[in-house]
Amino acid sequence: MADLYTDKITNKKRAISLDIARGSMLFLIILAHIPLFLYMIEPGVITKVAGSTPLDHFLNFLMEIIVDNRARPLFAILFGYGLVMIYRKQCERRGAQAAHRIIKRRCWYLILFGAILAGLAGVQDILMSYGIAGLLLVSSLKKDSHKIKKYAIISTIICFFYIPILWGGLLISMQSYGLPIDLTGQETYLNTILDRLIxxxxxPLFTHFLFPVIPSVLMGIWLGKLNVLIDPQDHIRLLKQLTIGCLTLSFVGAIPLVLINDVWFPSYFTAGTAYGIHILTGFAGGVGYAALFGLLGLGVKYRGVIVKAITSMGKRSLTFFVMHEVLIVVLLSPIAFNIGASLTVTTSVILGIGMWAVTLSIAYFMDRRQIEGPLEKYMHYLTYKEL
Structure with missing residues (x-):
């Protein structure tokens, strides 16, 4: 059976697979977002900056294979899975209508949190995007797993029809393989706040259109309906199939992008199409990662500092997501310490690893002292205060 552990704060059982997935996901998001602030290096391919050493090129290769457009779908899948868990729990306690109201309220507050963070701190937002997705998909939570699977397939097919063409057109319009970095080094907090607020x-509209998350949220709802991460022992064959099949598809789908500007120099439209394929096969990467963590839940035991630290971060994922995003802006952005101006690809990865290690230590300390994640606590208060 999957190993469960008891949360010392709530005295409730939690699945290791889910919390390890959440904690690990936060590390992938750090690695995905740090390169967006390396503004003194020439753009590489899409969001990557150009490498200057063999190690830089190797790390860019790993990022494009493992992280880029894979961390975001994993986050969306875990978000969708969490919606099912909330819905199921609240249906048992208060009924389906109350469960819908609770989820909608939570999603509205996610949108508010994301707007505050994007406007005041200038962080890379995904909270608004997931809050909107939750509002759009809350009615689907009453459907069975077969219908949810059908919705996920249909939404993915729709994305297949427009995403590659859209990105091909965007690169033609920019006449470049890489997206321009808007930072110049002259930014201050005050002279950029108006732009952030506008x-x-x-x-979120930009995100949903160019980096669609709804298919992945639906995939997470489907997995939640099957209960594969809470009871992985009942779904071992499916989890193995999803892990092997989806991660293979994710890897193969990333190869065209990896080759661009090093061994392959296609037209801009073809390069954009390759990036669209990278995004779409990232949906499979998110499912593969989620299934892999489900399998890990069968064998990982709640012992050892590393496992406990990752699970501690995982059950405080909202708090540490915000912490990481604010740290990235403060450390790398010109509005604060501006070290993004002097980092390379390699040193930025080292910084990301160090940031995750330090915040893991904080999460472990909080768990040992039975300190709840402040944003989780506040979100719970806002969501349930009128019930």
């Missing part, structure tokens, strides 16, 4: 409503 773009708040645009950010």
């Amino acid at each position: 773009t708040i409503p645009i950010i």
Whole structure:
């Protein structure tokens, strides 16, 4: 059976697979977001900056295979899975209508949190995007797993029809393999805050259109309906199939992008199409990662500092996501310490590893002292205060 452990704060049983997935996901998001602030290096391919050493090129290769457009779908899948868990629990306690109201309220507060973070701190937002996805998909939570699977397939097919063409057109318009970095080094907090506030409503629309998350949220709802991460012992064959099949597809789908600008120099439209394929096969990567963590839940025991630290971060994922994003902006952005101006690809990865290690230590300390994640605690209060 999957190993369960008892949360010392709530005295409730938790699945190791879910919390390890959440804690590990936060590490992938750090690695995905740090390169966006390396503004003194020439753009590489899409969001990557150009490497200058063999190690830089190797790390860019790993990022494109393992992290880019794979961390975001994993986050979306875990978000969808969490919606099912909330819905199921609240249906048992209060009924389906109350469960819908609770989830909608939670999603509205996610949107508010994301807007505040994007506007005041300038962080890379995904909270608004997932909050909107939750509002759009809350009615699907009453459907069975077969219908949810059908919705996930249909939404993915829709994305297949427009994402590669859209990105091909975007690269043609930019006449470059890489996306321009807007930072110049002259930014201050005050002279950029107006721009940040103006773009708040645009950010989630941009994300949903160019980096769609709804298919992955639906995949997470489907996995939640099957209960594969809570009871992986009942789904071993499916989890193995999803792990092997989806991660293989994710790897193969990343190869065209990896080759661009090193051994392959296609037209801009073809390069954009390759990036669209990278995004779409990232959906499979997210499912593969989620299934892999489900399998890990069968064998990993709640012992050892590392496992306990990752699970501690995982059950405080909202708090540590915000912490990581704010740290990235403060450390790398010109509005604060501006070390993004002097980092290389390699040193930025080292910084990301160090950031995750330090915050893991904080999460472990909080768990030992039975300190709840402050944002989780506040979100719970806001969501349930009127019930």
